[in-house]
Amino acid sequence: MRVGYAGWAFAAPALLIITVFFFVPVLSALIVSLTDFDLYALADIRNLRFVGLDNYRQLLHAPQFWRAVANTGYFVAVGVPLSLAASLASALLVNSRLAYFSAFFRTAFFAPVVTTLVAVAVVWRYLLHTRYGLINYALAHVGIHPIDWLGDPHWALPAIILFAVWKNFGYNMVIFMAALHSIPVDLYEAARLDGASRWQELGRITLPMLRPTLLLVSILTVAGYFQLFAEPYVMTQGGPLQSTVSVLYFMYEEGFKWWNLGSASAVAFLLFLMILAVTALQVRLTRDAQAR
Amino acid sequence: MSVSGARVLLHALLLGAAAITLFPLLWMLSVSFMAGGEASAFPPPLLPAHGTLANYRQLFGQQNIGRYLTNSLSLAAMTTLLSLLLNSLAGYAFAKLRFRAREPLLRVLLAALVIPSQVAMLPLFLMMKWLGLVNTYAAVVVPAMAGIFGVFLVRQYALTIPDELLEAARIDGASELRIFTSIVLPALRPILVTLGVFTFLGSWNDFMWPLIVLTDQGLYTLPIALATLSREHVQDNELMMAGAVLTVLPVLALFLSLQRYYIRGILMGSVKG
Secondary structure (H helix, E strand, O other): OHHHHHHHHHHHHHHHHHHHHHHHHHHHHHHHOOEOOOHHHHHOHHHOOEOOOHHHHHHHOOHHHHHHHHHHHHHHHHHHHHHHHHHHHHHHHHHOOOOOOHHHHHHHHHHHHHOOHHHHHHHHHHHOOOOOOHHHHHHHHOOOOOOOOOOOOOOHHHHHHHHHHHHHHHHHHHHHHHHHHOOOHHHHHHHHHOOOOHHHHHHHHHHHHHHHHHHHHHHHHHHHHHOOOHHHHHHOOOOOOOOOOOHHHHHHHHHHHOOOHHHHHHHHHHHHHHHHHHHHHHHHHHHHHHHO | OOHHHHHHHHHHHHHHHHHHHHHHHHHHHHHHOOOOOOOOOOOOOOOOOOOOOHHHHHHHHOOOHHHHHHHHHHHHHHHHHHHHHHHHHHHHHHHHOOOOOHHHHHHHHHHHOOOOOHHHHHHHHHHHHHOOOOOOOHHHHHHHOOOHHHHHHHHHHHOOOOHHHHHHHHHOOOOHHHHHHHHHHHHHHHHHHHHHHHHHHHHHHOOHHHHHHOOOHHHOOHHHHHHHHHHHOOOOHHHHHHHHHHHHHHHHHHHHHOHHHHHHHHHHHOOOO
């Protein structure tokens, strides 16, 4: 009995904070998204009207919203596979039995993960500078003309993807490295006795054994990439020509620039639904692949 | 391929990749010591002709960056201390103390991990406005005082504390609070370091929420100040790099000194449940 009270007393402060500052706002967001909460309602709550699904309906008819969805989809569809490939390749390299100084390389690959996004985005904006940027300077050596990375609507999002992959791949690399360690060594020994090549070991043992990790990591990474915000905020301010406006950037402007809090809440929920849908799809595809 | 050939190729790849990941950080450091305008040349110089601290002097003098450094530091420190306390209490309770509705609560919390924090952001802003907390430290610290991830991280670790240890203390007549402070907390030490590093880095690097609730310049954290500065001083590359160094260096140093703990947190977080 005494322990029961203690349990509640110990858990209560954290549960109170999580309830008041997370669960209540999430539920309120659902309610706010069904109202026309705007600058007038912010001044006087009596101006608030319930509008049903109007916010959602309007968003689904707004080209700017679809533009943000398409940009975010592009960022996720290209960025996540690139990032996972970089993570897996670097984990395999660092984990190789032949590698010296693997602790140093692990730290070097991981360093960008802990850096402050805004600070390194400023650095990259400079690296990507059309005239003085080192990236264009390096490309000039292989005969490529200067690219206006952040000023050209075709290149701005790819440039942000490159930056995001550089910043994030170390995180999943660490998870892959742990998963590689847990593959039983005798599997490889048996394969070698049977005369398997290194590529066969990779395709027949390593990758199949990594499948559960791959699913988990891709779900977490997709959710993370859907939340693109600070990169365009610092590097392009959503431009040029709206080419880097993400769903969250759209939500931020809708909510805190135009003070359409009702509509912005609807954007937040649509983003949540998109993440859920893609996650369900990933689980489904993995299951189908395993069943085959 | 021979073993030594494979070894050479492997290290060539590793070194190439390390050069790509480290170069932007090293170059940031180098440019921060260049004189104004020196880096706006083609080809861009790799090292300063004459190293100077002028950019740092300007940041601390005219740009008041000491203030933002203090803001970031105190916010991260407060958040870390308070959240360590609350999360460790709750994490231990969920692992070792039986109380009503414990299991269903745990399931609700676990399920809620999929909700992106931005969903809560707009009503949270309204709540802070209503409470009169916009443009106060409390608006940043209070919502971060406990988190589902932190509770779970502590819980997973606390499960490994032997029950006999706790029972023995109870038989000796120790109060639950006493048991927590003298047995549980010391046993949780490694995971508290992990959670502490995570929370500190998360708070220091956080951008969107402080951007929304701290609009008074005197309260800016380093990332907000840097983002604002970089919009105003687009051309002052050397100055911006010095600002980036000041923002990145403290967290990079913290990570390098406590790397082992940080990586354990990632691994525990990725095998949730």
